[in-house]
Amino acid sequence: MARLWLTLAYEGTDFCGWQLQAAKAGQTVQGALEDVVSRVCGVSVRAHGSGRTDSGVHALGQVAHVDIPDAKAALDWQHIINAQIDPAISIIDARIVDESMHARYSVVSKTYAYSLWLNGRYSIPQRRNFVWKAGPLDLEAMDAAAALFMGEHDFRSFQNAGTPVKSTVRTVHALTRHAGQTPDEIVWRFSADGFLKQMVRNMMGFMVAVGRGQFAPQDVSRVLAATDRSAYRYPTAPPQGLCLETVVYAQPDSGQA
Amino acid sequence: MARLWLTLAYEGTDFCGWQLQAAKAGQTVQGALEDVVSRVCGVSVRAHGSGRTDSGVHALGQVAHVDIPDAKAALDWQHIINAQIDPAISIIDARIVDESMHARYSVVSKTYAYSLWLNGRYSIPQRRNFVWKAGPLDLEAMDAAAALFMGEHDFRSFQNAGTPVKSTVRTVHALTRHAGQTPDEIVWRFSADGFLKQMVRNMMGFMVAVGRGQFAPQDVSRVLAATDRSAYRYPTAPPQGLCLETVVYAQPDSGQA
Known part of the structure; x- marks a missing residue:
């Protein structure tokens, strides 16, 4: 596994916040991100954010990490995600980090x-x-x-x-x-x-x-x-x-x- | 008649431009403005813009005039229109001007x-x-x-x-x-x-x-x-x-x- 470290901007207007919700609630940023990374990896992945943002709240520098298969570590993740994700979300930076870094616990x-x-x-x-x-x-x-x-x-x-x-x-x-x-x-x-x-x-x-x-x-x-x-x-x-x-x-x- | 002179800001994203279109086309800024002023005046009015803006184009200082009944000239038009119009449009300034002023021809x-x-x-x-x-x-x-x-x-x-x-x-x-x-x-x-x-x-x-x-x-x-x-x-x-x-x-x- 490699730890993919992402910095995200999003316009929160049309999202039900960061955090994944029950299926019937609207789209969340975490859900949109997991969908794209899971599809590219061919396995289901989990995104860990620095914390939640409420419905309607925006971000210029939200941070999340996702553990991905080593074979996918060298991909141009910024380009790949930006080409596929909802246009209300953008990856500002993407890099691989040491597994001791945790988007929530290392804040x-x-x-x-x-x-x-x-x-x-x-x-x-x-x-x-x-x-x-x-x-x-x-x-x-x-x-x-x-x-x-x-x-x-x-x-x-x-x-x-x-x-x-x-x-x-x-x-x-x-x-x-x-x-x-x-x-x-x-x-x-x-x-x-x-x-x-x-x-x-x-x-x-x-x-x-x-x-x-x-x-x-x-x-x-x-x-x-x-x-x-x-x-x-x-x-x-x-x-x-x-x-x-x-x-x-x-x-x-x-x-x- | 009194000439109502309006300065408008709008986000053009969801409008089919400034200019009134055939009935089946989408909402226009001119149409939204005429609807509110006509309703308040109790008569159908026409808005004359400084010129058209295309679909998706924005404004911070579009100008339009509307001829309204003298009895309505003293209303607080800025407050009235802003309270009723689509939130993607805002009246930045409203005043009564001399009838020699024309929003299109006096530019x-x-x-x-x-x-x-x-x-x-x-x-x-x-x-x-x-x-x-x-x-x-x-x-x-x-x-x-x-x-x-x-x-x-x-x-x-x-x-x-x-x-x-x-x-x-x-x-x-x-x-x-x-x-x-x-x-x-x-x-x-x-x-x-x-x-x-x-x-x-x-x-x-x-x-x-x-x-x-x-x-x-x-x-x-x-x-x-x-x-x-x-x-x-x-x-x-x-x-x-x-x-x-x-x-x-x-x-x-x-x-x-």
Whole structure:
């Protein structure tokens, strides 16, 4: 077996997220990828992603590995997959890696970007599948809230119900504001050692509530302390504004793996 | 009657272009706009665009006027139309103008942008409806070709068959290269006093043929001189890379109208 390591971009609009679903649910990115690689290999393969992305969430740098027969290791996998896969998915990079590398377990940090549309009078239709039309917001108040998310916290309050996890403590390395693709947009970029289920969308939803004056920036500390998603009422940001930008891995030869 | 002046953005992907078609053809932007304004006015209205855009072509600043009953002139048309129209269309600006202003006949110049995807190994699916995947190109050769399009020429060679026009002479004011939305893209921006049918797409197609080494930059002059689209073989650039960005008008109070 050889471990094929893939970096993927996808537009999540028409997918039921990354993770394979029961047969009757819609198409998933994992399913589309497994179908192509299995067909080329002549055997059924499994793709292991760095983590799930929700239905409608996009990626520029999702990472997955697939174990393939040694005889197939030398193929031009980037070309082969791109020629056959759904055009809403693209392989940005493909290479063979050491079997000690694991797309899920070797993750050191992830970065997500969330795009907000700030103009309440109109929007650009070309951007409608990539932004949350949140309307005018107090960006300085949101910056102040963002600063309070930095560092190590128990993020249980920002986790939606789902798969149980051992610990709900995560470390946020960066939460910074950037210019968007158009002058009416703003982007927040979230980096952490890992994210709980819908954690970015809940943090973004709370920050928007702050930007609308419904909470004060310092309320971040109260909400974190509650360790309960239902303790305070604020929206979960919708999926289409979210994009998984990069996943950083420990390199096996660096001694960190 | 009052003249309602609208600036529109649209994603052209799922439309059969701007212009109203026979009943069985698909949805057009003009048709979608007329439907909403007619319903609100209670009478059938006609929208006059600055010009047609082809199926799949986008707009950030298409302009149209609609004559509406005086009693409806004070409505918040931007809000009303945006609340009712197909989400692939958005009204960027709405105002009442002097009846001497005409969306088609008062045009002074138009600017189109054309986006090319240059990476031959992969693309970003989020951009697939907004770029031509042309692959690696010699951009300096294309710049040299672009320079030869500048100024007043008979552009008959770059016109596809269609509606007859009085003159095929147009003046290109600017044809410049810009950074794209991603590092793998490049944008050419075309400004002229007017464009013939598919003129931008033919000019872009010829420039790409130059960028691929199939023609020399100085061949632009030979092709112009032929005054015949079929004299030389090169592709018409596909519609999805094209966007109508701005239309400039003579202002009635400036004495230029």
